Structure formats: structure tokens, C-alpha cells
Amino acid sequence: xxxxxxxxxxxxxxxxxxxxLILMALRVSGISSTDVGDKYTITAYFENLGxxxxxxxxxxxxxxxxxxxxxxxxTEDYVAVVEMEIDKNVSTLTTDTSAAILTAGLLGEKYIGxxxxxxxxxxxxxxxxxxxxxxxxLEELIGQFLFNKAxx
Amino acid sequence: MAEWMTKVLAAIQQLGRxxxxxxxxxxxxxxxxxxSIPWGGPGSAGMKDLIKQIYSxxxxxxxxxxxxxFFVGMVLGLQGYTILSDxxxxxxxxxxxxxxxxxxxxxxVTALLFAGRAGSALTAEIGLMKATEQISAMExxxxxxxxxxxxxxxxxxxxxxxxxxxxFSLVGIWxxxxxxxxxxxxxxxxxxxxxxxxxxxxxxxxxxxIKSLVFGLVVTxxxxxxxxxxxxxxxxISKATTQTxxxxxxxxxxxxxxxxxxxxxSI
Numbered sequence: 001x002x003x004x005x006x007x008x009x010x011x012x013x014x015x016x017x018x019x020x021l022i023l024m025a026l027r028v029s030g031i032s033s034t035d036v037g038d039k040y041t042i043t044a045y046f047e048n049l050g051x052x053x054x055x056x057x058x059x060x061x062x063x064x065x066x067x068x069x070x071x072x073x074x075t076e077d078y079v080a081v082v083e084m085e086i087d088k089n090v091s092t093l094t095t096d097t098s099a100a101i102l103t104a105g106l107l108g109e110k111y112i113g114x115x116x117x118x119x120x121x122x123x124x125x126x127x128x129x130x131x132x133x134x135x136x137x138l139e140e141l142i143g144q145f146l147f148n149k150a151x152x
Numbered sequence: 153m154a155e156w157m158t159k160v161l162a163a164i165q166q167l168g169r170x171x172x173x174x175x176x177x178x179x180x181x182x183x184x185x186x187x188s189i190p191w192g193g194p195g196s197a198g199m200k201d202l203i204k205q206i207y208s209x210x211x212x213x214x215x216x217x218x219x220x221x222f223f224v225g226m227v228l229g230l231q232g233y234t235i236l237s238d239x240x241x242x243x244x245x246x247x248x249x250x251x252x253x254x255x256x257x258x259x260x261v262t263a264l265l266f267a268g269r270a271g272s273a274l275t276a277e278i279g280l281m282k283a284t285e286q287i288s289a290m291e292x293x294x295x296x297x298x299x300x301x302x303x304x305x306x307x308x309x310x311x312x313x314x315x316x317x318x319x320f321s322l323v324g325i326w327x328x329x330x331x332x333x334x335x336x337x338x339x340x341x342x343x344x345x346x347x348x349x350x351x352x353x354x355x356x357x358x359x360x361x362i363k364s365l366v367f368g369l370v371v372t373x374x375x376x377x378x379x380x381x382x383x384x385x386x387x388x389i390s391k392a393t394t395q396t397x398x399x400x401x402x403x404x405x406x407x408x409x410x411x412x413x414x415x416x417x418s419i
Contacts, residue, residue: 010203013211017315020322024357028250028325030348055352109349 038088039066040125044099046080050110050135052101057111058084065090068112084112094119098131110135181377188302188376201304209270209305209372210312214319216269217262221253221320224261225327228252232328233336242338246347249328250321254356258321260408263367266313267400271375274305275396278379279389287380302376306369313368314361321360359415363408370407371400 025031046052049071058066066086074081086093096117101110114129123129232248278301281287290297325347332338351357375396382392 006207007203009211010206013206013214013312013315017318020315020318021357021361023322024254024318025353027344028254028322028347029351029353029357031353057349 039085040088040091041069041083041085042093042123042125042127042129044082044084044112044129044132045074045077046082046099046101046132046134048134048137049080049082050101050137052082052110052112052135056109058086058114059111060090060114060116065114082112091122093123093127095121095123095127096131097123097129098133099129100133101135103136177381180381181373184298184302184377184380185306185373188298188306198300198304201300202307205304205308206312209274209308210316213266213269213312213316216265217316217320218323220261220265221258221323222327224257224320225249225253225324225329226331228257228324229328229331229336233332233338242332242336243342243346245328245332245338246325246343246345247350249332250325250347250351251356253321253324253328254351254360256408256412258324259317259360259363259367260404262313262317262320262364263371263404264401266309266316266368267371267375267397267404270309270312271371271396271400272393274309274372274375275379275382275393276389278302278305278376279382279384279392282380282382283384283386283389285384302380305376306372309372309375310365310368313371314364317360317364317367362415363411366407366411367404370403374400374403 052068052071054068054071056068057064058068066084068082068084070081070083072081073079093114094117096119098115098117100113100115102113103110117131228249229245232245232252233242236242236244236248278287281301287297287301290300329340329343332343333340378392378396378399382388
């Protein structure tokens with residue numbers, strides 16, 4: 001009986017470990033249905049990313065529908081290339097969908113906001129978003145503001 | 153001139169002797185580890201022993217880990233709140249607490265507590281076995297003491313440490329939530345929401361687990377080696393126990409830096 005109790009304690013200990021791992025996955029790191037399942041990749045070119053990084057959210061109307069998977073510089077045209085994975089459930093993004101780099105809150109992280117267009121064709125695997133809007137860079141804004149003031 | 157020369161030579165010789173002794177210990181410990189690994193899996197050295205060791209190493213460390221985790225989490229919540237509120241970003245409290253615990257404090261503090269709680273006990277136990285000649289008796293009976301005594305303990309440490317570290321982090325995050333949300337008034341949605349937005353399952357949870365796996369192996373290895381290599385006297389056992397805690401703690405902190413550098417640099 002002694003060894004039974006001991007085995008039970010060890011078994012319970014291991015179950016606790018597994019439950020802790022599941023809790024970490026679901027409650028702490030927030031793995032949700034958007035992270036698993038089928039996805040397709042689309043690409044967008046931006047003049048300035050202003051701090052957008054890989055694994056940033058891609059959202060539409062505030063709902064996360066994908067993640068940025070790759071960020072690199074196109075060395076021919078000197079523009080930033082952003083590859084993102086979009087949930088297969090959201091398969092009806094029109095080809096004239098526009099992408100903008102937005103900021104969550106005043107100092108929050110950068111994310112990509114998509115706004116759907118009016119075309120009849122849909123973006124597919126490897127599709128390219130033509131209409132993009134770069135991140136707002138504070139220094140550039142201040143520079144513009146000062147420049148305008150000086151002109152007046 | 154000649155006297156000065158012999159002094160320098162003697163100093164260099166002493167350094168060499170010191171270095172050789174250290175390398176020898178490292179080599180012995182390495183051979184010891186290789187000889188103790190059951191290449192057939194954790195059960196091949198006897199399931200009953202393994203369970204008994206997981207019980208005494210893991211389950212009985214549970215109370216200290218859980219209590220320590222809760223208090224560390226609460227302190228993190230309190231300190232983090234005071235710092236973050238200077239920048240008006242209390243909402244990032246959940247992110248700060250969870251990332252600190254998952255990446256660093258969980259694996260490291262668990263390993264330090266583990267070295268003190270379980271490592272020293274292991275060393276003393278094996279040291280006493282050696283002093284009372286139980287190990288020699290085993291050899292006389294044709295039982296391999298490495299397989300019989302060391303292997304299940306190594307495996308038990310390897311299995312128990314990640315579970316303990318996970319529980320430490322988990323309890324700590326809830327401790328931070330308790331202080332932050334209930335006592336300091338951080339928004340509950342912001343605490344959990346920002347945490348979920350910034351904690352990555354692979355990059356934070358799994359990498360923390362890998363750290364604690366390494367620490368589990370290293371701390372147990374040091375503990376059993378110190379016990380096995382101790383002088384079979386009461387003084388030798390006390391020395392070996394002290395050595396275990398000192399060496400294991402330093403090894404954990406040093407390895408932590410190396411592991412963090414590798415993981416952040418994504419080498």
C-alpha cells in the first residue's frame with residue numbers, strides 16, 4: 001500500500017506538470033485557433049515599417065486574422081517586404097485590399113491593419129497587396145510640421 | 153636572481169597542478185555521467201526506483217517551489233507596478249511578470265532551490281552510502297552501483313525539474329495577477345490580454361523548459377557525483393554537501409547566461 005500511495009503521488013505530480021503546460025499554452029501564451037490550421041501567405045511592400053517586426057499581428061476591423069512571418073529589404077527597389085500568413089477562414093480578401101501599419105495604443109506595438117476593397121477577385125497564395133500605407137514616424141511628422149510652420 | 157626564478161617556476165607549477173586537478177575532476181565526472189546513462193531509456197534501470205526517486209526529489213520539493221513561486225510572483229507584481237506606473241504603462245504588468253518568470257526566474261530560481269533542497273540531500277545520502285560501505289557491498293555482490301543508485305536519481309532530476317519550473321512560473325504568474333489586479337487595481341483584461349499578446353509558446357515557454365531540463369541534468373549530476381566522490385568520513389560528507397550547493401548554484405547561473413545568449417541570438 002505504501003508503494004501505491006507513492007506511485008499515486010508521482011503520477012499526480014506528472015499530471016500537474018502536464019496541466020501546467022496546457023495552462024501556459026492556453027492562458028499565458030494565448031495560443032488560439034488563429035495559430036493553427038490552414039493559412040495562406042500574401043506579400044506587401046512598404047516604404048517604411050517603423051518598427052514592425054516578425055510575428056506582429058495582422059488584423060482586420062480589430063480582429064486578428066494572421067501574423068507577419070517575414071520582414072526583409074528588397075535590395076533592388078529599396079522597399080521593405082512584409083510576408084504575412086492569413087487564416088484560411090478569411091479567404092475573401094479582395095485584390096485591392098489595402099494594408100496600413102498601425103500602432104496599438106500610444107506606445108504599443110506595431111501591427112498591420114487590412115481594409116477590404118471592392119474588387120471581385122480574391123487574393124490567393126502568394127498574392128501581393130498593392131495599396132499600402134507606411135508607418136507614421138514621429139520624427140518625420142515633427143519635421144513636416146516645422147517645415148509647414150516655417151512656410152507660413 | 154636564481155631565487156626569484158625558482159619562485160616564479162614554483163608558482164607556475166602550482167597553477168599547472170591546480171589546472172590538471174580541475175580537468176581531472178571534470179573528466180571523472182564526465183565518465184561517471186556517461187557510465188550512468190541507461191541507453192535503453194528511463195525505465196531500463198528499474199521503474200520502482202525511478203518512481204521512488206521522483207517522489208523524494210520532485211514531489212517533496214513541491215511545497216517549497218510553490219510557496220517560493222507565489223511570493224516571487226507577488227514581489228514581481230509589486231515592483232513591476234511601481235516601475236511601470238512611472239511610465240503610465242501598468243497595463244504591461246502581465247507581460248513583464250510572465251516573461252520574467254518564464255524566461256529567467258522560473259528555471260533559475262527553481263534550479264537554485266532544487267540544488268539546496270534536493271541536491272544536498274542526494275549528496276549526503278550517497279556520501280553516507282559510501283561511508284557505510286554499502287556501495288562496496290554492492291560491487292561485491294556484482295551489482296553495478298552506478299546503474300542501481302545513480303541512474304534513477306539522474307533521471308528523476310531530469311524529469312522533476314521541468315515540472316517544478318513550470319509550476320513555479322505558473323504559480324508566480326497567478327501571484328503577480330493577485331497583487332496586480334486585486335491589490336493594485338491593474339485592469340484584469342489588460343493583464344491577461346497583453347500577456348497573451350506578447351508571450352510566445354515556443355520562444356518563451358518551450359525555451360524556458362529547455363533551460364530547466366539542462367539545469368535538472370546538471371544539478372543532479374553535480375549532486376550525485378559529489379556524493380559518489382566524497383571522502384567516506386563525516387567531514388568528507390559535509391564538505392561534499394557544501395560543494396554541491398556551491399558548484400551547482402554557480403553552474404546554474406553561468407549556464408543560464410550561456411543558454412540565454414544562445415537562445416536570444418537564435419544561434
